[in-house]
Amino acid sequence: MPDASNSSAPRQLDVAIVGGGLAGLYAIHRLRGIGLKVRAYEAGSGIGGTWFWNRYPGARCDVESLEYSYSFSEELQQDWKWPERYGTQPEILKYINHVADRFDLRRDVQLDTRIKSAVFDDKANRWTLKTEAGEEIQARYVVMAAGNLSTPRVPDFKGIQSFKGKWYHTGLWPHEGVDFTGKRVGVIGTGSSGVQMIPIIAQQARQLTVFQRTANFSLPARNGPMGEEKERRHKAEYAARRAAAMETPFAIGGHPKPTQKTLDVPEAERLETYEAKWAEGGSISYLYSYTDLLVSKEANDTASEFVRNKIRSMVKDPKTAELLAPKDHPIGTKRLCLDTNYYETYNRPNVTLVGVRSDPIQEITPTGVKLASGATYEFDALVFATGFDAMTGALKEIDVRTTAGAVLRDHWEGGPLTYLGLMVSGFPNMFVVTGPGSPGVKTQMIASIEQHVDWIADAIDHLGKHQLDRIEPTPKAEMDWVHHVNQVADSTLYPLANSWYMGANIPGKPRVFMPYVGGFDRYKKQCDAVAAKGYEGFSLSRHDAAAARS
Numbered sequence: 180m181p182d183a184s185n186s187s188a189p190r191q192l193d194v195a196i197v198g199g200g201l202a203g204l205y206a207i208h209r210l211r212g213i214g215l216k217v218r219a220y221e222a223g224s225g226i227g228g229t230w231f232w233n234r235y236p237g238a239r240c241d242v243e244s245l246e247y248s249y250s251f252s253e254e255l256q257q258d259w260k261w262p263e264r265y266g267t268q269p270e271i272l273k274y275i276n277h278v279a280d281r282f283d284l285r286r287d288v289q290l291d292t293r294i295k296s297a298v299f300d301d302k303a304n305r306w307t308l309k310t311e312a313g314e315e316i317q318a319r320y321v322v323m324a325a326g327n328l329s330t331p332r333v334p335d336f337k338g339i340q341s342f343k344g345k346w347y348h349t350g351l352w353p354h355e356g357v358d359f360t361g362k363r364v365g366v367i368g369t370g371s372s373g374v375q376m377i378p379i380i381a382q383q384a385r386q387l388t389v390f391q392r393t394a395n396f397s398l399p400a401r402n403g404p405m406g407e408e409k410e411r412r413h414k415a416e417y418a419a420r421r422a423a424a425m426e427t428p429f430a431i432g433g434h435p436k437p438t439q440k441t442l443d444v445p446e447a448e449r450l451e452t453y454e455a456k457w458a459e460g461g462s463i464s465y466l467y468s469y470t471d472l473l474v475s476k477e478a479n480d481t482a483s484e485f486v487r488n489k490i491r492s493m494v495k496d497p498k499t500a501e502l503l504a505p506k507d508h509p510i511g512t513k514r515l516c517l518d519t520n521y522y523e524t525y526n527r528p529n530v531t532l533v534g535v536r537s538d539p540i541q542e543i544t545p546t547g548v549k550l551a552s553g554a555t556y557e558f559d560a561l562v563f564a565t566g567f568d569a570m571t572g573a574l575k576e577i578d579v580r581t582t583a584g585a586v587l588r589d590h591w592e593g594g595p596l597t598y599l600g601l602m603v604s605g606f607p608n609m610f611v612v613t614g615p616g617s618p619g620v621k622t623q624m625i626a627s628i629e630q631h632v633d634w635i636a637d638a639i640d641h642l643g644k645h646q647l648d649r650i651e652p653t654p655k656a657e658m659d660w661v662h663h664v665n666q667v668a669d670s671t672l673y674p675l676a677n678s679w680y681m682g683a684n685i686p687g688k689p690r691v692f693m694p695y696v697g698g699f700d701r702y703k704k705q706c707d708a709v710a711a712k713g714y715e716g717f718s719l720s721r722h723d724a725a726a727a728r729s
């Protein structure tokens with residue numbers, strides 16, 4: 180609801196939170212808990228972030244429900260019943276709404292409110308945020324919880340506005356749903372969203388044509404109803420399981436740590452392992468087969484080739500199978516997809532795969548799609564599963580600056596710079612949740628969200644207790660962290676893929692590896708150590724109004 184203070188003085192807060200998704204909601208709860216006056220601003224007409232917007236058919240989490248949920252309340256995690264191994268979008272959104280009600284979070288969420296600018300007044304030591312509607316909010320601290328995959332991107336195709344049929348983006352899906360029955364449908368993009376959606380659209384559409392630029396690796400999800408015994412056992416050990424997850428690189432428990440190098444294991448045994456993991460379903464388990472799958476190309480080749488052979492055995496038409504078998508990046512270096520009947524879908528007579536790597540989409544015409552070769556395809560509906568301006572898109576959309584002259588878009592011109600992924604030098608009292616330089620997107624996101632927000636709450640509490648009111652990273656700490664993030668990435672196979680981790684999906688975006696891939700466990704220890712050493716690498720100071728005047 181628009182704020183009544185619109186025409187009067189700006190609302191005064193301790194902490195303004197940008198975003199009402201899983202991160203923003205937990206930030207309200209946690210920061211309120213230390214006595215702060217907080218409010219979250221959410222562009223959507225409902226809470227839930229990613230899970231509010233991404234309503235495409237088949238949208239589902241690729242981390243198991245018992246892991247992909249908040250851990251901060253034992254009662255909550257005991258009470259909530261997940262009906263399936265992997266949560267669907269509607270189920271996760273229901274859960275998020277339950278959490279908001281249960282912890283009385285809604286009263287501090289302002290919906291339908293997009294933050295357009297955030298300016299830090301160096302003298303007053305306060306942030307002023309402005310909404311699209313012109314409302315002003317002032318706060319001592321800002322928490323950017325605006326999401327990593329929240330800026331949907333439709334490629335700049337010529338002629339898109341001329342298309343006479345309906346077109347959709349997976350990340351802006353109509354709330355009333357879309358019925359493709361009897362329609363000729365074109366889907367552009369085969370990342371996680373495309374891979375989840377394609378088997379479902381294929382069942383409705385008269386004809387489905389999929390335009391694939393890069394073949395992606397996908398493993399079977401093996402989704403199914405939640406087993407009662409599995410749920411009972413998990414819940415009996417929930418606290419210990421959550422603690423164990425903190426000691427893993429992906430913040431996901433339940434998978435024994437690999438102990439062997441891939442090529443130290445005889446081939447027959449290796450294939451047996453991959454086969455067992457394929458049968459079990461899920462991506463973490465597969466990537467956790469051996470210690471070196473994400474650092475040795477030779478090792479990775481064995482796991483990649485196993486999946487390519489599975490694709491060849493599932494897809495009847497050998498040409499289609501070869502087109503679907505990824506050969507240009509090692510498995511796991513782009514987001515590994517999980518699917519239900521993805522590859523099998525290409526055996527349906529109403530589904531066609533078109534490779535657009537060698538023959539790119541040239542334009543969208545009034546009736547469909549035209550490729551560079553001149554080939555044309557006619558559609559009643561087009562679906563863009565073309566992803567997001569990942570990790571930096573949401574923050575770059577906000578005009579973030581300071582009266583001392585720092586401008587976030589400029590500071591990040593050559594790629595995002597952060598210290599621990601949590602703060603940016605030159606932008607005091609602004610925290611970022613699971614942004615670039617953090618392991619967030621490479622982990623069970625909710626675990627990273629809780630860890631980041633807890634760290635932020637502790638930092639603000641620490642300042643208050645020491646009569647301090649300003650924190651920002653030193654430029655040196657920021658540079659050292661960025662260097663470390665890059666060094667760690669360079670010691671892995673990740674940079675070999677043209678992924679959104681690298682900004683490679685956006686023409687002109689700097690090619691910098693953005694997530695920290697040293698592991699959640701290592702990252703958390705580093706954050707804890709920094710705090711224990713009195714916030715090493717940050718400068719903490721007191722800049723109250725009296726001090727500023729003098």
Ligand code: NA7
Binds near residue numbers: 371514566567
């Ligand atoms: P992704 O993973 O970024 O996938 C986008 C897809 O769209 C990918 O296959 C792209 O090919 C394709 N794409 C993008 N632009 C074009 C053009 N111009 N022509 C043809 N194809 C194009 O987004 P998703 O929504 O699937 O998933 C995002 C994340 O959400 C996912 O990683 C999970 O974490 C959840 P490319 O690979 O760039 O060649």
